[in-house]
Amino acid sequence: MSRSASHRRPIQVSLTLQLEREQVVPEVRAWVDLAIGGRLHCEHELQLDLLDRWSWHGEFVAREPGPFLYRVAIRAHAGAHWSLCMHDHALERCLFSDADELAVDKSHLVGSVVLPGIAPSPRWADALVLVRGRAALASGRASIKAPTAVQPAGPSRPRSRPPAAAPRR
Numbered sequence: 718m719s720r721s722a723s724h725r726r727p728i729q730v731s732l733t734l735q736l737e738r739e740q741v742v743p744e745v746r747a748w749v750d751l752a753i754g755g756r757l758h759c760e761h762e763l764q765l766d767l768l769d770r771w772s773w774h775g776e777f778v779a780r781e782p783g784p785f786l787y788r789v790a791i792r793a794h795a796g797a798h799w800s801l802c803m804h805d806h807a808l809e810r811c812l813f814s815d816a817d818e819l820a821v822d823k824s825h826l827v828g829s830v831v832l833p834g835i836a837p838s839p840r841w842a843d844a845l846v847l848v849r850g851r852a853a854l855a856s857g858r859a860s861i862k863a864p865t866a867v868q869p870a871g872p873s874r875p876r877s878r879p880p881a882a883a884p885r886r
Contacts, residue, residue, distance in 0.1 A: 724780050724781060725778050725779075725780060726778065726779045726780070726805060726806070726807045726832070726835075727776050727777075727778055727806045727807070728776065728777055728778070728779055728803055728804065728805055728806070728812070728832070729774060729775070729776050729803070729804045729806065730747055730749075730763060730765075730774070730775045730776065730777070730787075730801075730802075730803050731772065731773070731774050731801070731802045731803075731804070732745055732747070732765075732772070732773045732789060732791070732799060732800070732801050732802075733769075733771060733772040733773075733799065733800050734771040734772075734791070734793055734797055734798070734799050735771070735797065735798040735799075736771060736793060736794065736797050737794070737796055737797065738794050741793055741794045741797075743771060743791065743792060743793035743797070744790075744791070744792040744793075745765055745773045745789065745790070745791055745792075746762065746765065746789070746790045747762070747763045747765055747773075747775060747787065747788070747789045747790075748760050748761065748762050748763065748787070748788045748789075749761065749763060749777050749785055749786065749787050749788075750785060750786040750787075750788075751777075751779060751780070751785045753783070753784050753785060753786055753829070760786070760788070761777075763775035763776070763777055779832050781832075782831075782832050782833055782834040782835070783831065783832060784829050784830065784831045784832070785829065785830055785832060786827070786828070786829050787803070787826075787827070787828055787829070787830065788825060788826070788827045789801060789825065789826040789827075790823070790824075790825050791819060791823070791824050791825075791826070792822060792823045793819055793822065794819070794822055795819055795820060795821050795822055796818055796819065797818060797819045798816065798817070798818045799816065799817060799818070799819065799826075800814070800815070800816035801813075801814065801815050801816070801826060802814040803830055805832070805833075807835055808833065808835065812830050812832065812833075813828075813830045815828075
């Protein structure tokens with residue numbers, strides 16, 4: 718498994734509308750931009766499937782923790798109630814949810830969400846990481862980009878101490 722494949726995190730996007738006027742056929746589209754510091758062409762449209770009456774669901778894959786942008790376009794009627802949720806399957810929790818009603822017939826919801834990091838698996842939780850000659854325990858919150866060596870933690874080795882300076886007389 719490649720390194721990028723091991724960090725794939727499916728994020729589900731769900732948008733539900735409650736309409737007061739049944740003669741309106743609503744439309745919903747959604748986009749995400751995972752390269753928040755990149756150029757404008759990084760945004761891509763999600764494929765949304767209408768699963769239930771006026772409930773759309775789509776999914777995208779995030780590769781790294783950090784912020785991403787979203788944009789959702791809704792066309793229904795003023796007064797229609799909407800709810801939006803983004804669910805992280807890896808963390809098994811909702812990253813973001815919001816709900817309101819449309820002030821006009823066509824609206825865009827725009828915002829950003831921070832995708833949190835995932836704690837390391839138990840086998841790496843106590844890994845000893847050597848960086849620039851210093852030892853430190855790796856944790857789920859540490860961000861070490863280029864360690865010089867990684868070794869599993871094992872029994873402690875006694876440290877050699879420098880000879881003590883001779884007492885001054």
